[in-house]
Amino acid sequence: MRLVILEDYDLASEWAAKYIRNRIIQFKPSAERYFTMGLPTGSTPYGCYQKLIEYYRSGDISFKYVKTFNMDEYVGLPRGHPESYHSYMWNNFFKHIDIDPANAHVLDGNVEDLEAECQAYEQKISEAGGIELFVGGIGPDGHIAFNEPGSSLVSRTRVKTLANDTIVANARFFGNDLSKVPTMALTVGVGTVMDAKEVMILITGAHKAFALYKAIEEGVNHMWTVSAFQQHPCTNFICDEDATLELRVKTVKYFKGLMHVHNRLVDPVLSIKDQ
Amino acid sequence: MPSNKSVSDAPITQFINCRILRDHCLQREDLWVRDGKILDPEKLFFDEHGYADKRVDCEDSIIAPGFIDVQINGGYGVDFSQACEDVSSGISFVAKKILEHGVTSFCPTLVTSPLDVYHKVLPQVKVHDGGAHGAGVLGFHLEGPFISVEKKGAHPEKFLRTFKSSGLGYLMETYGGLDSVAMVTLAPELDGSQSVIRDLCQKGITVSLGHSVANLSQAEEAVQHGASFITHLFNAMLPFHHRDPGIVGLLTSDQVPAGRTVYYGMIADGIHTNPAALRIAHRSHPSGLVLVTDAITAMGLPPGRHTLGQQVIEIQGLHAYVAGTKTLCGSIATMDMCVRHFKHASGCSVEEALEAASLHPAQLLGISHRKGNLDFGSDADLVLLDDTLNIKATFISGEEVWRK
Numbered sequence: 001m002r003l004v005i006l007e008d009y010d011l012a013s014e015w016a017a018k019y020i021r022n023r024i025i026q027f028k029p030s031a032e033r034y035f036t037m038g039l040p041t042g043s044t045p046y047g048c049y050q051k052l053i054e055y056y057r058s059g060d061i062s063f064k065y066v067k068t069f070n071m072d073e074y075v076g077l078p079r080g081h082p083e084s085y086h087s088y089m090w091n092n093f094f095k096h097i098d099i100d101p102a103n104a105h106v107l108d109g110n111v112e113d114l115e116a117e118c119q120a121y122e123q124k125i126s127e128a129g130g131i132e133l134f135v136g137g138i139g140p141d142g143h144i145a146f147n148e149p150g151s152s153l154v155s156r157t158r159v160k161t162l163a164n165d166t167i168v169a170n171a172r173f174f175g176n177d178l179s180k181v182p183t184m185a186l187t188v189g190v191g192t193v194m195d196a197k198e199v200m201i202l203i204t205g206a207h208k209a210f211a212l213y214k215a216i217e218e219g220v221n222h223m224w225t226v227s228a229f230q231q232h233p234c235t236n237f238i239c240d241e242d243a244t245l246e247l248r249v250k251t252v253k254y255f256k257g258l259m260h261v262h263n264r265l266v267d268p269v270l271s272i273k274d275q
Numbered sequence: 276m277p278s279n280k281s282v283s284d285a286p287i288t289q290f291i292n293c294r295i296l297r298d299h300c301l302q303r304e305d306l307w308v309r310d311g312k313i314l315d316p317e318k319l320f321f322d323e324h325g326y327a328d329k330r331v332d333c334e335d336s337i338i339a340p341g342f343i344d345v346q347i348n349g350g351y352g353v354d355f356s357q358a359c360e361d362v363s364s365g366i367s368f369v370a371k372k373i374l375e376h377g378v379t380s381f382c383p384t385l386v387t388s389p390l391d392v393y394h395k396v397l398p399q400v401k402v403h404d405g406g407a408h409g410a411g412v413l414g415f416h417l418e419g420p421f422i423s424v425e426k427k428g429a430h431p432e433k434f435l436r437t438f439k440s441s442g443l444g445y446l447m448e449t450y451g452g453l454d455s456v457a458m459v460t461l462a463p464e465l466d467g468s469q470s471v472i473r474d475l476c477q478k479g480i481t482v483s484l485g486h487s488v489a490n491l492s493q494a495e496e497a498v499q500h501g502a503s504f505i506t507h508l509f510n511a512m513l514p515f516h517h518r519d520p521g522i523v524g525l526l527t528s529d530q531v532p533a534g535r536t537v538y539y540g541m542i543a544d545g546i547h548t549n550p551a552a553l554r555i556a557h558r559s560h561p562s563g564l565v566l567v568t569d570a571i572t573a574m575g576l577p578p579g580r581h582t583l584g585q586q587v588i589e590i591q592g593l594h595a596y597v598a599g600t601k602t603l604c605g606s607i608a609t610m611d612m613c614v615r616h617f618k619h620a621s622g623c624s625v626e627e628a629l630e631a632a633s634l635h636p637a638q639l640l641g642i643s644h645r646k647g648n649l650d651f652g653s654d655a656d657l658v659l660l661d662d663t664l665n666i667k668a669t670f671i672s673g674e675e676v677w678r679k
């Protein structure tokens with residue numbers, strides 16, 4: 001695991017964006033060989049998306065040969081609803097960049113046969129050659145995507161009923177009216193994300209600190225599903241200082257001591273203008 | 276990489292680098308158009324995997340819905356109330372010229388005229404969409420002849436009429452037909468007007484109160500029967516009085532049926548209404564304000580004498596008088612001048628000034644589901660403006676029809 005600790009949310013977002021930028025450019029994607037990514041939603045990755053849009057606008061990266069697969073989507077929420085994950089991705093990322101719409105995959109929570117939709121999604125991922133880099137976040141209860149506590153660590157894309165904690169946490173997006181929050185979602189499984197070549201988890205804020213502690217300093221446990229990534233060969237945790245508040249001082253000092261090594265991954269930052 | 280054509284073959288245009296008027300505020304968003312209508316780009320992206328065939332760089336302009344003028348009597352030497360053999364070419368001529376002022380739809384207005392004028396003019400023009408040929412015609416605005424003799428303004432007295440019998444039959448006799456009529460201005464104190472108002476509203480024709488000496492309760496009764504507009508507020512009606520505010524009182528009346536709005540036309544040319552009066556009206560009822568030009572034949576022409584209806588008028592600077600008097604008979608301000616003057620005089624926001632010339636007239640005429648806004652599915656009638664609200668370009672159904 002790489003534990004990359006930046007001072008604040010903005011710096012963490014920027015580091016993550018630079019990393020993604022360098023990975024895409026180094027990969028040299030083309031029409032014959034797309035760079036495939038898994039994408040998250042929520043307040044944590046927002047800053048990272050903003051930076052990526054900035055890099056696109058300045059002509060330093062292109063998403064023309066990038067295929068994306070979002071982690072999750074609510075069931076039964078109209079696609080055009082401002083809180084749907086389709087809306088989030090459109091407004092905060094897709095509409096600002098040059099990705100081919102046919103390559104921007106998001107689960108459809110409004111189909112008749114949800115099971116079939118999940119299976120088709122797994123199929124699409126494997127047809128795309130698997131995921132190069134899966135970017136994700138972490139819930140306060142340590143979940144990745146909607147793999148709530150108790151989810152199988154080898155699970156695949158499926159329908160999940162949301163935990164009460166998650167529903168309460170989401171209420172703020174639905175006018176604090178619990179009755180309006182969706183209760184089910186389609187989500188990639190822990191196993192699905194584990195299949196990616198590389199995983200990058202963004203964790204910022206003190207409210208995520210305990211989950212981070214459980215994810216990396218305790219054992220692999222299906223009650224804290226992000227802990228599964230201890231068994232992935234290439235996991236990156238990108239966090240801010242606040243997210244480390246529940247870690248041992250020793251852990252934090254060790255990884256801060258490695259920052260000069262980690263920073264070589266984002267410095268120099270590459271650009272397609274140089275190609 | 277344009278759309279996969281699963282919904283439509285038509286090309287898609289994306290207006291970029293602009294600020295659009297949507298949901299009552301200027302937002303930095305791109306505007307997408309297909310098939311002459313505003314397109315939802317999110318639906319295009321997810322449902323059709325499509326995007327733009329063509330991008331138009333707006334150079335940071337403001338994009339507003341095209342202006343709608345519901346009271347315009349002519350311009351550039353053309354007088355709609357003249358019984359020409361070919362009035363439709365006169366209307367077309369003006370329709371093309373007003374694109375320069377950002378007007379994409381209008382109601383050609385006929386002042387009080389003899390019956391043969393109505394019978395000759397009305398059948399010649401049908402409601403039709405705009406395009407490169409000019410702004411769209413939404414229907415005639417018939418201002419008269421059922422108006423008050425005391426408040427005739429520039430209208431010729433000998434052609435004023437009263438309701439000799441009830442029902443639409445008498446109206447049909449007067450006008451000859453109502454098919455291409457969008458609005459009628461009448462004085463509600465005339466006997467028999469209330470049933471006429473009801474009948475017109477039922478036919479989908481907007482009824483406006485004007486050139487009248489009605490008191491507030493007569494005006495309120497008219498509104499309850501369906502009247503929804505006031506023709507050039509303050510002009511040709513009783514002045515506001517604190518014990519009987521008259522028609523002006525409709526702006527704050529509590530007798531307006533729930534869910535309905537009374538709109539009022541303002542000629543914001545700096546001449547027809549004192550800026551302080553404009554502010555009083557705007558502040559008391561901002562959502563009802565509709566900018567109109569009430570432009571006459573001489574709009575666009577140099578100073579001098581010209582014909583309006585059956586009378587002669589005289590231009591002096593920005594003023595147009597009934598020749599030999601000091602009675603105002605219409606304005607020569609253009610719609611974009613009115614928008615700028617309204618913003619300046621009232622201190623309102625850019626959004627409010629633009630909506631007074633687009634959204635409000637569309638709401639008045641009951642066409643806001645397709646005009647007067649930039650909502651998805653609305654007609655792509657647009658104006659590009661700079662920050663001082665000068666028109667840079669005009670579009671109808673997504674096609675550029677005029678550029679500065």
